[in-house]
Amino acid sequence: MTSPRTDLAAFAVELAARLPGPWTSEYQRHARYADQFPLAEQLWDLGHVDHIVSQYVLNHDAVLHGPDSQRLYVTDRPLYPRQFVVAPLEPDGDGICPHHFAGVQEPNGIAVSNAPARAAFQVTRRLLPRYEQALHRVLRNAATEPELPHRPAPPQVAQTLTLTYYSDGALGVPYESVPAEARLALYAHGFQYHPHQAAFLLPAAYGEDGRALRVQAVAQQLAAQGIGVNLRAAPQGAAPPATSARPAAPAPAGVSVAARHR
Structure with a gap:
């Protein structure tokens, strides 16, 4: 019982x-x-x-x-x-x-x-x-900590670099939108200047993980210089960087240019 x-x-x-x-x-x-x-x-x-x-x-x-x-x-x-x-x-x-x-x-x-x-x-x-x-x-x-410890707002920056994923898989930025102070960082982390597209592009050969690491490195280096970095996808159907008659940008000494006008 x-x-x-x-x-x-x-x-x-x-x-x-x-x-x-x-x-x-x-x-x-x-x-x-x-x-x-x-x-x-x-x-x-x-x-x-x-x-x-x-x-x-x-x-x-x-x-x-x-x-x-x-x-x-x-x-x-x-x-x-x-x-x-x-x-x-x-x-x-x-x-x-x-x-x-x-x-x-x-x-x-x-x-x-x-x-x-x-x-x-x-x-x-x-x-x-x-x-x-x-x-x-x-x-x-x-x-x-009586109040919720919010993270502070990001500092204001005078210049911004916007990297774009294009619909054809390219990752890069048009030359004319790159601050002069940011070009060396792009070269240093594997971006190549393509004169016929007037753009800095990161080769697909690095793979997605490799490109992500290089973009992160660029962002960290430019942040230390006071330059903001954005990453966006191009609108659906948007074309990759257009061909331009702009002359090739001079690369820093010892850095090769990926392609030249023919």
Whole structure:
């Protein structure tokens, strides 16, 4: 014969009386299934307690209120009439924001005996230390970073280089739109000047990964010079850089030009 389940309200009061420091118990019975969700959403648990409250209909629960705004959630452990589960609740004080939990591991809950003295020992030994540590970190984060640490806006640049992926697979930029200070960086990272297209193009022979690394290197070098770099795709159906009668741009010493007028 299955043993009758211990009364949760009485158990929570006895457990609170045996925990270190001043603790009080607040019991509530649920008239509807949805009534268990407000507390369930505050659970600081990614383990079996979270599974229980999301998968089972729980008719009641209790919240233990302790020192330093600590709160413990207590409810039945389904299928185990001689056990309860106890789990921390997230701090809900003013000024606590989601980003304050970043990098803080969930303290998670535990299953405890229905004997209050033994349960108090289990909570004190296994749960409270990691709960207090996690709570301390969150409160410290709230004190040191009250606002979300947004990244600063990018610096303004006087010149910009826009590289384009053309519909024929070419990656490059028309010569006339290249700032003079950026030409050497393009040559240094494998771009070749094609006079008959009046453009700097990055050879497809480097492969997609190779071209991506070279574009990244160009962007980093030009950023250090205060030149912004954009990467765009040409509009659908747009032609590659048009042939131009513009004379070939002189390459730096020791750098070959990919093609010459014939």
